[in-house]
Amino acid sequence: MEKQNPKTAIVLGAYGLIGSACLSALKQEGYRVIGVGRSRSAGLRCDPKIGWLERDISKVPVDTWKDDLKGADIVVNASGALQSGAKDSLSGIHETAVARLVSALEGTATLLIQISAAGVSDSATTEFFRSKMRGDRMIMQSNLAWIILRPTLVLSIQAYGGTALLRASAAFPMIGVSVFPDAPFQTVFVEDVAQAVVQAANGEIPTGTVADLTEEETWSFQTVNKMVRGWLGFKPWMFTLSVPAPLLRLTGLCADALGWLGWRPPLRSTALKVLADGIKGDTKIWANAGGLKCRSLVETLDAIPATTQERWFARLYLLLPIAIATLSVFWIISGLVGLAENQKAQVLLTDRGLSPVFATLSVFGGSIVDIMLGLAVLVRPWARKACYGMVVVSIAYFAAGTLLTPDIWGDPLGPFVKVLPGIMLASFVASILEDR
Incomplete structure (x- = not known):
């Protein structure tokens, strides 16, 4: 049963992987929730019972934001893009939009919760992380009340992006593929990210907190792949082959080209660089801020049902x-x-x-x-x-x-x-x- 809460929460990127989970969690907490996304029809498919604002977040001017966000107690920015393409501009989404949000919220008591990513820095190997860092810095240098949450590799019941890639990779018939054997990986369940947002919205986390959201365990990509395959109910591979680096680079280039045709394949060059570098976070700051512990990969897989449709999706995604x-x-x-x-x-x-x-x-x-x-x-x-x-x-x-x-x-x-x-x-x- 939903709680009663007079506060209003507006979620940007609300029908995305993380945004939809935040939307649902805030709604269950009793907030009056409004979703913002590029497609109203996609929003209504996500949740037809709430209000939706159809906005291309990278292009919304400050004055429009001021009108849209008027009266909001909480703004959750869950919008993001992995790589620039026909639909997305990294600078537009991660920097221009954030700068305009900050300007629109100046002088208000609204809490801005920014969903960033573990590993962001000015010296990161990908523009995804660098642009995210520049957006985060704009928020940190503002006079707003803000909290920045940085999840590691997000796993979800929904299959999109990294979660879709893991399912598809685990579904390879008979032969497994080995990539980036030495890269460390940590995961976080999307529901734990959403719960972190609820904690922040409820005032349980101090403003000015910048924290990674992640499990404590660290894995190799190959181990994660095997665990997901076992979770799907498939038999172990007969043998595993290492993918040559030139083939991976060619895959990335082909995926990048598809990105400019409007597709969002999970193996674009940015994703491959991120995988090669590994994805890790630090649990200490979140724990010290009073955040609830994030579930491990094993606990996450236990919480997600591996049904027939999961196996269908994993195979069809490859086909x-x-x-x-x-x-x-x-x-x-x-x-x-x-x-x-x-x-x-x-x-x-x-x-x-x-x-x-x-x-x-x-x-x-x-x-x-x-x-x-x-x-x-x-x-x-x-x-x-x-x-x-x-x-x-x-x-x-x-x-x-x-x-x-x-x-x-x-x-x-x-x-x-x-x-x-x-x-x-x-x-x-x-x-x-x-x-x-």
Whole structure:
């Protein structure tokens, strides 16, 4: 049962991995909660019973923040980005937005709780940590009431980012992969992060506290991987292979390129650098501030049910990029072949009584549509619509072909029959293209 609390808490990045957990915990504590995020529809899927503000946090001006945050007792900044891309700007989210938040809250009694990251520093190897540090410093140098919380590798019931990567890595069939064997890792359960936010909001943590949130134990990535595999209920790998450094770098470059197409793959170059450096925190400051102890990796896994859908997700997460690439290659090649063999394709239609003009338009138009759909599915904002387009176009080809050239059903290579798996693959991809 929710408590009664007259205070208002506004959560930025509220449908993200950490933000949604903070939202739920504050709501259970009885706060009047308002979520802020880039997509109102994504927010309503997260929690349709609270108020939502649709804002691109990196672009909100100070005056708008002043209006939005008026009357707020608590502001939780759980927004963040791992790497700049088509959707995200590190400086915009970690610095510009923070500077404007600080300006908007100057002169108020509002408590600002900043969710940062363990390991931030000016000399960090990634711009993610450096930009986070610059944002943290703006808050620390302000006159606001503030608390900064820095979690290590966050694990959650939700599968996104690092939690999705761990599940997928643990689901590799038969053969395990070994990366960064000497890098140390510490984890924290997202519910413990949310509880820390509740403690801070309730005044149980002194303002001006900067504390890591982490378990006490330290692990290797390979150990974490094996533990997650066991938690998923999969048998141990038959053997493990080390991934060569050049292959990891190539993976990072490919993932970076996808980032500029709107995707957020978990193995971008920033993530690989973070993994190579390791992720560690210090429990002392949080404990001395009165914070509750964070659960260990073992306790976290015990608290999360490993159900059938977990195993489905882990396997499908590995298959999704392969399925998208298959669709793209299939449709692009189909279009290119149509253009290259346009004379044969036109003869096929004119021999069945269709006019030369109609045959020409059909062949060239169909080929261009095929290529456009094959390219569009690679761009994240267009991917689902491209899949639906593939289904519609395939059905149209199927129907028109059956009506105009029914004899092709007797072709020993079965070109019409092969349309059906293409429809199913596009439908499959469209149905699981969900980030949040």
